[in-house]
Amino acid sequence: MSVSVPDLSGSLSQSQIPVFTTIQDYRSWREKAFECKKTVGFVPTMGALHDGHLSLVQRSLVENELTVVSIFVNPTQFAPHEDLATYPHTLSQDLSLLSALRYRPLTPSDLLRTPSAVFLPSVKDIYPSGVSQDLSQQKGTFVEVKGYGEQMEGRSRPSFFRGVTTVVTKLFNIIQPTNAYFGQKDIQQALLLRRLVGDLHLSHPTPSRLHIIPTARDPTDGLALSSRNTYLSPAERQRAPAFYAALQSAARVWKTGASKREAIRHALELLEVAKKEGEKYGVEIRTDYVEMNDPDTFEELGDEQVQRPDGSPVILSGAVWFGRTRLIDNIILGNTDRAISK
Structure with a gap:
């Protein structure tokens, strides 16, 4: 039995992929997927898709019978001074890129897989009590993972993870994915969300089905792919790879037995x-x-800490401004599988 979808009116109906703009319509579709016992992979995005996003979607196509991509620019993960108003919106291009993805399973009886649905909710649907970027003005239900969102990125962006954990909890409740996919570039976010689904005992997904996929990089200079790369001027873009090169250099020093301070x-x-x-x-x-943190607690390593004999993983991460654009990146030192596998 196939999973049917409604034909949407308006310009979105021109998409080759069904686009759901309401929670009710999506849930009707999801209920059919449950009835058909179909596995559903989920890739949450804020749009402005690039090859990094597409690699997550492609992984979902391989591992699931159906794949859903959400596009929602979440206001609560932007502080009032940050770039919500200028965040790129490229819906037509995003839908075109998704429509071009294909995966044919090895089993001849299985059909060609393409993205099955795009969830495109409104801010009102996601935040029925209303929403403000000003933390003190927010009303309604929010989700926090206490003690794990104040380090690393959370130190520079105090309200960021509260916004992320809230919106992803809402999306998980709506989408109910069998598997969910996140990129390693946002390593703290992904590990924090894995802890969240375990702490809240979510069934869709479970912690073991929240997958962290290696960072997609520019093949010529290694720059981590990001929607914010479009903000870079040509001169800034030319120098941005120096960031990852610096992290790589620190990783090499660390592997020689040097201390964290030296690396x-x-x-x-x-x-x-x-x-x-x-x-x-x-x-x-x-x-x-630029810092080194424990992947379980996110606590900073001591200055004299050196590589552990058992290869215990360490997150080497950082954030650097190039002009008005803030880029983040990371390298997992030691046993990568122990850091990101579950």
């Missing part, structure tokens, strides 16, 4: 060189942080 110092020195080089071309480069 991070090496990265900061290279970023300082990049800063001075950027000044020649009018590019302002500012380092927000």
